[in-house]
Amino acid sequence: MAEMTEFPFEISPMFEGERIRKDDLYIELAGPKAHGFELVRAVSMDEIEDEKFTLIGKDISEMEEGSRSDYAMIYKIAGELVESDLEAIVERRNHDFQNYIQGYMHLNQRYDIWVRISKDAIKKGLNSFEQIAKATMMLFKNELPFIEKIEAVYITDSEEVQKQLNETMTIYEARDQRTRDLHDEDVDVFYGCTLCQSFAPTNVCVISPDRVSLCGAINWFDGRAAAKVDPEGPQFAIEKGECIDKIGGEYTGVNEKAVKLSGGEYDRIKLHSFFEYPHTSCCTHDTEIIVNREVVKIGDLVDSELNKERIKGNILSLREGKAVNEEYFLVQKLEAPEKLIKISTKSGLSITLTPDHKIPVDRIDGLKWIETEKLMVGDRILALKNLKIKGKVPYIIDFLPEDAHIIDxxxxxxxxxxxxxxxxxxxxxxxxxxxxxxxxxxxxxxxxxxxxxxxxxxxxxxxxxxFNKFSLRSIVEVNNPKITTDLMYIAGLIASDGAITKRGKYQYTITFVNTNKKLISAYEIYKKIFPERNLSIDLKDSVDSLIEGRPINYTGRSLHSLATDCYACSTSNPIFGLLLENLGIKVGENGDWNLHRLLSLSDELIASFIRGYFDGDGSVRLRVNKNWNEKWKSGEIYLAISDEKSAGHLQLLLK
Missing domain, CATH: 1.10.260 (434 Repressor (Amino-terminal Domain))
Known part of the structure; x- marks a missing residue:
């Protein structure tokens, strides 16, 4: 056992989960804006000088407050029971032990490490990386008695960190390669890990040959080695038990362990399911998720929440095969691997995944879970068919600014x-x-x-x-203070074949152009919603009627002729304009579509919007397959929109 040494900081498991925020930060090491890694290597006893520390680069005392530096930690370990299979396990415990140090925050693993040192720790006397290294080596030897000797090399020199990182990546790859020919059905035991529970108390991490740990640092061989030398440690054996679902990867033994590990939060886990009883996973920056009933990119969410003292929100997740809103309280940002694969579907949707991420594919011989890098063009992948979100019926006033006035x-x-x-x-x-x-x-x-x-x-x-009468540059009265299905139908028509222009802060002009006279008549619903607003309807007979610069129904016979009459409705309405903009409908040529905002509405309101959108710019096509009898036709329904992102959001609304 290593001797206890006096350190200028307290060492205790009670400091696990400590967060060092921006105002308390003295220096930041590695992380998302710098390079870094941690590595453990097993060597022979005569290759180590026990508890020796070497620093390459600047020490803490030489760094300026508020600065950022590249950072690497390399440990050599030796002992009679030490073998190369233990390297990843000991390496992962660096995260565990360094978080025992008060005023020192360690996040993530491998090449994603992120370390912060607090101002308070500096005031108490922390001035050298040697103090950190000595404390960490002491904890390694005390907690992992199979380590008889240990030596540490810390690097803050950027050039040396980058050089060593390139070599280290080949070591990580060699570890991962070992498990690629071993599969879940080849073993009787999986392994669990609880290291992340200091940050996520109900987290359940199950390691199998086909699934590494959530952090990506521990594979099945690593888990086996760790459980062997430290049976009471954070990595432990899990008997598979009976197989319930071979495709999804559900086992009775894993489910029983999930109840204990999560404190009753989970009672079923499918290791390879993205849709039903899913295991926790990571997503790329541009992956869209539904938070507080709005679609956001997960990267934007993490960036906005990362440095907050407390975070809280509701994210759409899957529980027992159903979409439910669950509270989130922790976000993490990890560096993406060098290789990612983007999958695009016929419907236009896409998702970016790591090469070894498995997704469900409908093959001729049944449902298969296939690694992303082994997918073939033409594979049919499974997707969520119905998206059930409990929407709401808001009031018009919910979309108005604080300086809008009420006439009452x-x-x-x-x-x-x-x-x-x-x-x-x-x-x-x-x-x-x-x-x-x-x-x-x-x-x-x-x-x-x-x-x-x-x-x-x-x-x-x-x-x-x-309230149903408002003043915002002009007075607007509505017949119903709620958002109604009639109003959403009109919004759909405008989104499809209309235009919204804005001058100044609240001056909106809304126009709807179409050759179908019935739609123009339907647009008079507007008069019922806004009884005191003027509405002009004009018959256009020249190519002057344009939508985004293109003539309506131009046939090519003449530069100034239309195939049919074209009608245009126009109104000035600051309240309706604000409402449409806040619902995510594009305003002006340089505006943005944000139709995902409609997800917060009730199913009835969304359906009315889709109905209006389809009437304005939708179509139905009957197609005859050349290999079928002519009487067998397939019907196809189309919704057209020029923005690719919004096309995906329209698909989401249809679910």
Whole structure:
């Protein structure tokens, strides 16, 4: 056992999970904006000088506060029981032991390590990497008694880190190569790992020949070696038990262990299923996920949450084969491997995966889980058929800015009376709430009403249901304060064959152009929704009617002729324009489509939008397959949109 040494920091498992935020940061090592790695090598006893430390590059005392540096940690270990199979296991424990050090945060593994040292640790006397290395080596020898000798080399010189990293990558690859010819059905025992539970308490990590650990650092051989030399350690054997689902990778032994490891959070796990009882996985930066009922790129979510003290939100996940919203509380950012494979489907959707990631494929001989790099053009991959999200029916006011005004004398008088009753006079009330008397003369802004409701303990969610007349540069009255199916149908028509232009902050002009007179008649639903807004309908008889620069139904016979009459409806409406923009419909030539925002709406509202979109720019085609009898036809339905990302979002809405 290594001797206890005095260190300028406390060492205890209680510091696992400690986060060092930006304001507390002294220096950052490796991580997403620098290079780094950690490596353990098994050598013979005579190749090591026990507990020797070597530093190549600057020490902590030579680094400036707030700086960032490349960082590598290399350990040599020796002992009678030490073998090369243990390298990855000991390497992974570096994460475990270094997080025992107060004021030192270690994340991830292999070439993804990310280390931060706090200002407080520096104040207490941490000034050298040797102190960190000595403490880590002491923990290795105390906790892993099969290590009889250990030596450490730390590197902060960028050129040397890069040189060593290139050599280290070949070592990682050689480790991973060992398991590629061994499969789940060839063994009776899998292995579990609990190292990540210091950050994710209910995490369940099962390691099989066909699935490495979630961190990517431990394969089946590593797990076997670790469980052999340290049966009470964080890696342990899991009896497979009876096979329930060979394709999905579900076993009775794994399920029983999942209950214990997750504290009852999970009772079923399919090792190779992405859709039903899935095992935890990582995604690439541009993978779209549904968070708080909105589609976002996972990379954008991680970047926005990474340095926050506390994170909280709801992410759409799969539980028992059903889509459910679950709370997330931790995000991590790892460096992608050198090789990634992008899969594109006939429907236009795509996903980027690591080469060894397995996905379900419908082959002639049945459902197969195939590694991405072994897929063939023409393979039929499985996808979620129905996406069930509990949507909502919002109010128009939910989409309006705080400076929009409400025209409602009743609410104005009610608030004034209640404020006077509480504060004895309106002057005292205005002073207490930092409001002005002029704000109550005629109309009230949404911001003012919210301030008053909060002070008077009135529910804003109830009060807002009363408003149907708004002022935003001009007065707009609606027949229903809720978002209705009629309104969403009109929104679909505009998204497909219309245009929205915006001048200034809130001046919107909405136009719908089509050759189908019935659709123009349907568009008069608009008058029922906004009874006091003017709506012009014009018959266009020249090529001047354009959508994104192209003539409507131009036949080529004449530069100034149309195949049929073309109708154009136009209205100016700041409330409707804001609503359409906030729903994700493109505004102006340089605007963006964000149709994923519609996912938060109820199924009925989404269906009405799709109906309007199809009526405006959809089509149905009957196709005869040349190998079939002519009476057998297949029907195809098309929705057209110029933006590829939004085409994918339309598909998502259809689910």
């Amino acid at each position: 004398n009743c609410i104005r008088d009610e608030l004034k009376n209640k404020l006077k009753e509480k504060y004895r006079s309106l002057k005292k009330a205005y002073n207490a709430l930092n409001l002005k008397q002029s704000q109550f003369y005629c109309t009230l802004s949404i911001e003012t009403i919210k301030i008053c409701c909060n002070d008077l303990n009135m529910s804003w969610n109830e009060v807002k249901k009363r």
